[in-house]
Amino acid sequence: MKIRRFNEEGHSKWINLYNEIFISINKLVVNPRAPGDSIIKGFTDDLKKQVKQLQEEMDSQELSEEVMDSIDVNFSSNYENSFNFAKDLNSALKNCSYKDISSDKNLWDWVSLKFFDQIFVPEKMRGYYPYRYILDLDWRVSMRHLARGPWWAINSYGDNAIIFTLTPLYQQNDNLEQFIKVNHMREMKIVTEIATKLYYNPEEKRLIPGVFKVQKKVKPGSFSRLKDKISHFSKVMNLWEMDAIDVIKILPKEFDIYK
Amino acid sequence: MGQIVTNKTGRIKINSKGIDPEIKIFAKVGNEGFYFDTEINLDSKHKFRDDYKISIQPYEKNGIALPPLDMGTVGKPSDLGKIFVKDINIDRALFRLRITGEDRILKGLADKISIFTANTNKGKQNNSEYSNTLLPVKETDNLRVPFAIEMNEGDKPVLLLKSKLGLKEKFKNDIIIKTLIYTSAIKEILYQYLTNLEYINDPIKKKFIDAIVNNSGGDITYPEEDNFLDDGKITEIGHKWIEEAVDGCINKTVTFHGENTSYMKKFSEKIKLSDYYKNEDSDED
Numbered sequence: 425m426k427i428r429r430f431n432e433e434g435h436s437k438w439i440n441l442y443n444e445i446f447i448s449i450n451k452l453v454v455n456p457r458a459p460g461d462s463i464i465k466g467f468t469d470d471l472k473k474q475v476k477q478l479q480e481e482m483d484s485q486e487l488s489e490e491v492m493d494s495i496d497v498n499f500s501s502n503y504e505n506s507f508n509f510a511k512d513l514n515s516a517l518k519n520c521s522y523k524d525i526s527s528d529k530n531l532w533d534w535v536s537l538k539f540f541d542q543i544f545v546p547e548k549m550r551g552y553y554p555y556r557y558i559l560d561l562d563w564r565v566s567m568r569h570l571a572r573g574p575w576w577a578i579n580s581y582g583d584n585a586i587i588f589t590l591t592p593l594y595q596q597n598d599n600l601e602q603f604i605k606v607n608h609m610r611e612m613k614i615v616t617e618i619a620t621k622l623y624y625n626p627e628e629k630r631l632i633p634g635v636f637k638v639q640k641k642v643k644p645g646s647f648s649r650l651k652d653k654i655s656h657f658s659k660v661m662n663l664w665e666m667d668a669i670d671v672i673k674i675l676p677k678e679f680d681i682y683k
Numbered sequence: 684m685g686q687i688v689t690n691k692t693g694r695i696k697i698n699s700k701g702i703d704p705e706i707k708i709f710a711k712v713g714n715e716g717f718y719f720d721t722e723i724n725l726d727s728k729h730k731f732r733d734d735y736k737i738s739i740q741p742y743e744k745n746g747i748a749l750p751p752l753d754m755g756t757v758g759k760p761s762d763l764g765k766i767f768v769k770d771i772n773i774d775r776a777l778f779r780l781r782i783t784g785e786d787r788i789l790k791g792l793a794d795k796i797s798i799f800t801a802n803t804n805k806g807k808q809n810n811s812e813y814s815n816t817l818l819p820v821k822e823t824d825n826l827r828v829p830f831a832i833e834m835n836e837g838d839k840p841v842l843l844l845k846s847k848l849g850l851k852e853k854f855k856n857d858i859i860i861k862t863l864i865y866t867s868a869i870k871e872i873l874y875q876y877l878t879n880l881e882y883i884n885d886p887i888k889k890k891f892i893d894a895i896v897n898n899s900g901g902d903i904t905y906p907e908e909d910n911f912l913d914d915g916k917i918t919e920i921g922h923k924w925i926e927e928a929v930d931g932c933i934n935k936t937v938t939f940h941g942e943n944t945s946y947m948k949k950f951s952e953k954i955k956l957s958d959y960y961k962n963e964d965s966d967e968d
Contacts, residue, residue: 564856659694661786
């Protein structure tokens, strides 16, 4: 399959439909932090039918066009996590210029409808706000788009983005959001390499438990502490002249258990 | 509590703004990207050692950064010419200059360097010059209302926002707040300019109204002020002109959060859903 982008009509149909879905769910929700079964109930049979119908029509010339330079990729119908999903998206778009595609709402929202069955799973998810499915370029929420966010991480950090994308497709990754909001962390690719070397266990293919948890009492050597130390170093040193190993070496003792 | 930063290494701030910046970046749009040149002229008062290294780094506001490029040493600086940047839109491009000493210690820094244009830098020289910003924003404690307009003959009108409410940040990022305040502010300024005799010969008034007329894309022309007042009151023609002028401002294509859109279009998209956003930040999995 090649990636396409909506035209204005296709995009507007998708935005209107998702807004309807959002309103239908939201009117049942009392506490947005714990929507309970409101997502299941709010995503009515009629809305499911409308999504299916738009999915059937979305690849027509009337609603979308192929992205120039997009590569044919066999996408899975059942991704285990956002890492694998984003890798395939990145492969499909590898010949496209970052500048041309990174803020292309028509492209990313086409992807979100295409993979809607995997990124919108009412029985399992708790978030349902539009920015997850309709790209909002406001910097506070732009990475919450469930297709664009993981793609951005893989495109920027390669395999080291694994620490931000081991979540199911329907779940936003808080680590990614915490990370990318800090300029010097987001910009310096070696920081993801450092975090991956410290906090990812390749044998067990999982993150070291507890290191990303935000707690009142900050855990020594945790990701929060790494953020503090990188912030400190970046004000004093030119980290761009260093590689990940150099930086790991100068981290204080509290990080030794992860080195 | 925010992080407290001390400057134990004596890092110096390099001047990149104003009349005589120490670094200038010139850029030109090219095929599928842009080209930039540099002009460095470090002030000797910094007393940097000759062997300190200089680098310049292009980056994108709220986005990616490219690897820093070598610009020689303080003793032998070398300007860069025709460096091609593919992945950053010229409208969102900023630069960072670093002076690095022994052991990679940062000795000097200039951040958020914009591409040099005669207009923007001239604006810094003299506040009364008219720059590209139609409505400068200032926070103040001295307000009992959320916002107000400060107008003085010969000065640009300034939008005052009540401080300590986070309004400046919201005005910048929240399209609903921005559109409502902006609409009201432009209307207020135009009423003042067109009805208050104090501004009859104000040169800034002409520049402000010219900018508004340009925003309208030809839908309105410079007002014939004689038709605007009748017995000290604004006429129907005056009201209509102001409405059309404000319409032009908020429907003009602008770049908002990296997107080419208009304030009115974004406002319309957001306001439909705003009632439903009970707690935006609580949308966690």
